[in-house]
Amino acid sequence: MxxxxxxxxxxxxxxxxxxxxxxxxxxxxxxxxxxxxxxxxxxxxxxxxxxxxxxxxxxxxxxxxxxxxxxxxxxxxxxxxxxxxxxxxxxxxxxxxxxxxxxxxxxxxxxxxxxxxxxxxxxxxxxxxxxxxxxxxxxxxxxxxxxxxxxxxxxxxxxxxxxxxxxxxxxxxxxxxxxxxxxxxxxxxxxxxxxxxxxxxxxxxxxxxxxxxxxxxxxxxxxxxxxxxxxxxxxxxxxxxxxxGYEPAVTFEFRGCTIAKTGAWGQGPALLQTLAILAGFEDERLDPSTELGAHTILEAQKLAIADREAYYGDADVPLDFLLSEDYAAARRTLITDTASGEFRPGTVPGHSPFVPPLRTEYRPPADGGREFAGVGEPTVAPTGxxxxxxxxxxxxxxxxxxxxxxxSGGWLQSxxxxxxxxxxxxxxxxxTWLEEGAPSTLTPGKRPRTTLTPTLVLRDGQPVAALGSPGGDQQDQWQLLYLLRTIVGGYTPQQAIDAPALHTTSIPGSFWPRTWTPGGAVVEDRLGEDVIAGLEARGHVVTRAGDWALGRLSAVTRAPGTGLLQAAANPRGMQGYAAGR
Structure with a gap:
């Protein structure tokens, strides 16, 4: 496949x-x-x-x-x-x-x-x-x-x-x-x-x-x-x-599955942190297609990605603590019935959280007055x-x-x-940042904290799914929806990829000009009027992206026991493709 x-x-x-x-x-x-x-x-x-x-x-x-x-x-x-x-x-x-x-x-x-x-x-x-x-x-x-x-x-x-x-x-x-x-x-x-x-x-x-x-x-x-x-x-x-080179994966056990990601020189462990927070909720709060589920997921993602900004990089990252059950339980209590517009990294003993510049707009020093708002990936403009x-x-x-x-990278416009x-x-x-004191401060010989984040899923010690997506800061957010829908919701791989997607923009962006939208949430219109209105009533600053606009996942799977192979690809844009026999 x-x-x-x-x-x-x-x-x-x-x-x-x-x-x-x-x-x-x-x-x-x-x-x-x-x-x-x-x-x-x-x-x-x-x-x-x-x-x-x-x-x-x-x-x-x-x-x-x-x-x-x-x-x-x-x-x-x-x-x-x-x-x-x-x-x-x-x-x-x-x-x-x-x-x-x-x-x-x-x-x-x-x-x-x-x-x-x-x-x-x-x-x-x-x-x-x-x-x-x-x-x-x-x-x-x-x-x-x-x-x-x-x-x-x-x-x-x-x-x-x-x-x-x-x-x-x-x-x-x-x-x-x-x-x-x-x-x-x-x-x-x-x-x-x-x-x-x-x-x-x-x-x-x-x-x-x-x-x-x-x-x-x-x-x-x-x-x-x-x-x-x-x-x-x-x-x-x-x-x-x-x-x-090669490195051991970082893993987290969720609902009987082992989710494997890169180390914290990438954003992958933020997905694991999100799962750790969500693991303490009942299944009804893990359905992205409902108002309660979408709200809960968005809030958990904000907390995990705030820790990404505060602690991740090619550095000494306290992942054992960040993925611990006690820490996840403490973070879980911060999720209320209303949307947060704050940047809220957790407290980690022996580590000072880095707080990046929280800009909603950015004007370069040599810009001469032009303004660029954070508008997501990808964007291009004649200005450079x-x-x-x-x-x-x-x-x-x-x-x-x-x-x-x-x-990724090395795009023709890079x-x-x-x-x-x-x-x-x-x-x-x-x-990387040019501010001092960040785990991702620009440093010769150190890797930038990449957004590239493929996923491997294992069950009973056997690989059962490989998946990933383009999308910068959204890559793991969209993969999270897939994991919740297949592991908890019982969706098939193609159903999970096709289902309405959403993500938060209430995070400092990883891409220049590195702005954020406090309380921001981007949703596909197919999520439904009632769900979208409910999110807005909870305080989410919702942007509608269209019916088929978010999420560009692909996946291959192997059924435990039978060994049956499947593959699925994103229909958005009519470009992704899955094949096999």
Whole structure:
């Protein structure tokens, strides 16, 4: 079974499975295809997090760590000296060390079976010979066309070769990126072993032409989302110093299931904290389709995500305490019948909570009077205010392997296209603060606290579901709805994905300009007039998003006992796809 945010990625993964590849071969093939067919949502210069279980050790979920750190020269002092009070949302100063490619290759080396050339063949073909472009790709390019033509001419050359954005269904190509993949394969041609060939490709990426081209090109000052021009600080040495890796998952037991997430260098444990708070309520308060359930869920999310802001980062995070039953019970008492518009992190012994700037509007220091309100992800504007979103892939194979990966970053609008490579670097450092004292303060060599957060679910020591979603701060909020509806409500995977979604915006955003909406809640209109009116009566500041607008999940599942496989994908936007046999 394969499910992803784009039908060509799902089709590529399924083709690998049909030809005898395992779930890891399939996921890697799909991941490189996503670089090509969803360039507005992820790219080779971006990052990823994954979580998986192997057939040989099914009860031990493992995190694939593909989040690069801040470069050695990315100090808060340097950024403040550049006249910035936030890390920009676009431009080279926002770029951590690219990690997605190294992470995909590590996963392939250690858990896949196919040769690198065979796995990359799908992406190389779509990049070199073309594929029909999504309407959303053209819309994204159109929104930043002026930025490209006036400030990022290499991006204009790549994405507007005819002087205009591509139209939906037109064939587009990225022959430069196809050549990059060919060079990675060629780098390993002289090695005697499969692992050696893959490691040679990893070295070429980290120490060869990719690192040199990226660092050299971005050393020239260029426009950032601040409206000002700056040079990047990343160097070839930063590329060479990074290597993707594996980590044990953080888990929480909920209603007979083990929910597995990344560590607190990502936002994943906030989902576990939310479940810990909700675990003390009766099932009737866990139904997102009712007024009481929606209210309870929104309030629990605010509390957990406040702790995310206060305590999470690439630092010493007291997760044992934050996930403890006593702490969850204390947090649960803060949920009343009315909506809170406060920022309320908990009290953790030995730790001082960081309180971020709680801005409802933001005006950059060099902005000259322009205002940007926090409007969610993704947004783009000719001024340089650019954000992308994310994509996702889940795969389960016949042998019992299961993997969920959320790739992101390196969106075509993240920073100028590097002409020798055909892609740009990411902008994940915008999730760090320039204030002192935060667990996520910009620090050389430390990872930004990423929003990328795939999920693995186990029952009785066996993986039963892999899922994830694009959506920035909403990723775990939407996945929470899926978990509650399937584990508590008895929904099928597709029913849970199709059901009306909602999320809170009463949290400081992870993306530039990092504003919040106190008491804010965004809902799909299908939630119903009575439920929406009830939420408003409780004090929620409700924004209606339309009938089919929120949540972009995909999932694969395996039934305990029978081993029956299923897959489900998001119908919103008519882009996600699930397949299998």
């Amino acid at each position: 394969s499910a992803s945010t784009h039908w060509l990625a799902t089709g590529s993964a399924q083709a690998v499975l049909e030809r005898g590849g395992n779930a890891f071969d399939a996921a890697v093939a799909a991941g490189f295809v996503l670089h090509v067919v969803e360039p507005h949502l992820n790219g080779p210069g971006g990052d990823l997090t994954g979580i998986f279980a192997t057939a040989g050790n099914p009860g031990e979920p493992v995190v694939l760590m593909g989040q690069g750190p801040a470069p050695a020269a990315a100090t808060r002092e340097h950024y403040l000296a550049e006249g910035l009070d936030l890390v920009p949302g676009a431009g080279g100063l926002a770029a951590p060390v690219p990690a997605a490619v190294d992470a995909w290759l590590l996963l392939l080396r250690d858990h896949g079976t196919w040769e690198l050339a065979d796995v990359l063949a799908f992406a190389v073909d779509y990049a070199r010979n073309g594929h029909p472009v999504l309407g959303r790709v053209g819309a994204t390019i159109e929104a930043v066309a002026e930025l490209f033509t006036d400030h990022w001419p290499t991006s204009a050359a790549q994405w507007m070769p005819e002087g205009r954005p591509p139209r939906e269904g037109e064939t587009i190509r990225n022959e430069t990126y196809a050549a990059v993949l060919d060079r990675l394969v060629a780098a390993g041609s002289g090695n005697a072993t499969r692992a050696g060939r893959i490691d040679a490709a990893r070295r070429e990426w980290r120490e060869g032409f990719v690192a040199r081209a990226a660092a050299d090109f971005l050393s020239t000052p260029h426009r950032h989302s601040s409206g000002t021009d700056h040079a990047a600080v990343i160097t070839p040495g930063d590329f060479a110093a990074f290597s993707a 205010e650019t954000r992308g979103d994310t994509c996702h892939i889940d795969v389960a194979d016949q042998w019992g392997n299961m993997v969920s990966v959320t790739p 920073s100028p296209t590097i002409p020798e490579l055909g892609f740009c670097l990411g902008s994940r450092l915008q999730m």
